[in-house]
Amino acid sequence: MRKLQAPLAAAAVAALVLAGCGTTSDRTSDTPQAQNSKECKGADGKYTIGMSQANVAEPYRQRMDDDILAAAKEVPQFEVKFADAAQDNAKQVADVENYITQQIDLLIISPNEAKPLTAVVKKAYDKGIPVLVLDRKVEGDAYTGFIGGDNVQIGTEAGKYIAEKLLPNGGNVVELKGLAGATPQTERHDGFIAGIKGNPKVKVIASASGDWLREKGQAQMDALLKANPKIDVVYSHNDPMAEGAYLAAKAVGREKEMKFTGIDALPIPSGGIKAVEQGRLSATFTYPTNGKEAIAAAKKILVDCGTIEKSQTLQTRLIDESNAAAIYAEENPTG
Amino acid sequence: MTKAQDKPAAGARPADEPATGARPADEALAGVRPGDERAGAAAGAAVGVAKAPTAIAESSGGVVATLFRFQSVFGLLAVFVAAIIFSPRRDGAILFVSADNLANVVRAVSEIGIIAIGMTFVILIGGIDLSVGAVLGLAAVGSAVLMVESDWGFLPSVVLVLAIGLVFGALQGMATAMIGIQSFIVTLAGLQIARGLARIWSDGQGVAIAYGNGPHEAPDSFAILGERTFGGLVPIPVLIFAVVAIAAVVFLRVSAFSRHLYAVGGNEKAARLSGVPVVRVKVAVFAICGLLASLAGIVHAVQLNQGSPNDGIGYELDAIAAVVIGGTSLAGGRGSVAGTVAGALLLGVLNNILALNNIDSNIQLLIKGLVIVAAAALQRLRPAS
DSSP states (O other): OGGGGGHHHHHHHHHHHHHHHTTTHHHHTTSOSTTTOOOOOGGGGEEEEEEESSOSSHHHHHHHHHHHHHHHHTTTTTEEEEOOTTHHHHHHHHHHHHHHHTOOOOEEOSSSSSHHHHHHHHHHHHHTTEEEESSSSSSSSSSSEEEOOHHHHHHHHHHHHHIIIOOOTTTEEEEEESEEEEOHHHHHHHHHHHTTTTTTTEEEEEEEOOOOOOHHHHHHHHHHHOOOOSOOOOSSSSHHHHHHHHHHHHHTTTTSHHHOOOOOOOTTTSSSSHHHHTTOOOOBBBBOOOHHHHHHHHHHHSSSOOOOOOOEEEEEEEEEEETTTHHHHHHOTTT | OOOOHOOOOOHSOOSOOOOOSSSSSHHHHHHHTSSTTTTTHHHHHHHHHHHHHHEEEEEEEEHHHHHHHHHHHHHHHHHHHHHHHHOOEETTTTTTHHHHHHHHHHHHHHHHHHHHHHHHHHHTTTTOOOHHHHHHHHHHHHHHHIIIIEEEOHHHHHHHHHHHHHHHHHHHHHHHIIIIIOHHHHHHHHHHHHHHHHHHHHHTTEEEEOOOSSTSSSSGGGHHHHEEEEEEEEEEHHHHHHHHHHHHHHHHHHHHHHHHHHHHHHHHHHHHHHOHHHHHHHHHHHHHHHHHHHHHHHHHHHTTTEEEEETTTTHHHHHHHHHHHHTTTTTTOOHHHHHHHHHHHHHHHHHHHHHHHHOOOHHHHHHHHHHHHHHHHHHSOOOOO
């Protein structure tokens, strides 16, 4: 009897594999044929939207999901489902495949990385599912629309602000970077370097990677403070790392010697706008989550039977002490 | 020895079964559950008492014991049936059993499954390998860099990457077997080292794989591996997973090595005393695990058209979960590859059905955790043959 175990399991595997492969051809025929050939049901339809999020560990991305949910509540025809890929490309591919299986009416995706997600996004698009890509792009043009901020532009704005406003007479800057390999990290760096070019007396004396995380930003800053006796500005690729750097400087009593800037400006109590309002950061730059805009685009496609622009770039806003309180109140009226 | 706690073996045997003596040979036997992949006979041969354990296995069947022994297979069937019941439907069709979806399920578990098979070997000898996710990342980066940036051919790239995994695993095996550092610690260090190497090798960037015959392109002739399915039917990773699983099962059934494996896991000291080359077994087992992790890394890179140094984070935990659900004891000496395959599939089906029903991702974590605990609890209840 004991010898039965392996064959039994093997048979189960085989059954699964066979079941998985046997009838592929007759299933594909009843899916919608060409893209966008689905008849638009307009305002009378009921629509399921699948949102594939790269991860919800970052507050920015949780906020994106929240914005989508809030905006969708205003559209009675919409029901939104959420999947969290937990920073794993392979899981995100599976998430999208599950949505295709469920025959959702529209896919919103904020890809973890471009290259690995391109094929599956194309697969959905080719099956006639409109696809809205948020924040990070995929390759090619097999999607309905892209909505995102421009990280190069944000980096440039930050660079200009530091070179012109904070350090007109020059000074030493340290850069706290996001996770190595992430596109926004590269773009926020490249834009920044372009932004400070106008003032040759601004010098980037050191940089370190804080992986987007507050505690890593703090730990990296501990080391940077020891190694660099004179730091004038800390340019951080996001607000949490800037906050971590502030805490590190404060711990050794040097927080007044330097200024801190961040990026993202989430309108939440732990976000960058509040940090500016309360004087820990000198400035932050909004990086719109696009949740509201995505639902507006989805409404245009599904309910209004219209078309949308292929690419929509949302502008960044500088937030400093002059406007922080007002913008916080505007973007987060409840709290 | 703490292992004894997990094995109520010798002392707990029913009175009507052959009594076990106090010789070292029997200590080794005591740790091995008859019925697991020839374990009884295997350990028996290893310590020079060939017949007795087989007799034990034969005489102690029983419905309950069988249920426990095939725990993961029954678990898989139960989850499979539950998935059909709870599957969303569209126009009368059960979405879960659609061909596309089942192909997705098996494809999604393939990488973890390949790793988990290697992990089964390690856990069978009472070790653990935390480095597999990082080795997967290193292999994914390696195959992308070699093929695309260094313009190596597909085959030499794959061979080198597999060799790296093999050597990496073997080194970890040596550190634990020769120096005597616990495998948990060795492979925890290995995790950091492999991740660091992956980041250095790739400059911290994901390396995209493009196919073609030009410079900085992986050769066209091998683009077939990058296709998502073989002949439009079988997803490539599933094919590789199946081959690895069958090879592992056959290997454990026919080779003398498997006797040594179960003997070391059952009672290392007794195995050593009875002439099992413990060091060699350990090194080989970790080498196999590293090799399979890097194979999974190649599959990963080819499927996603990219090798990224952050690939495979946390995969080691999924692999361990598959092994545990598959009925392999973390204390070693007891378990099977087939169980692991069933465990991996169970996790895959569970992931899929939870996703199809759009269960909140945080609740999904909770449910998966409970399933792992339940599987481990069943282990404890399992009668001592």
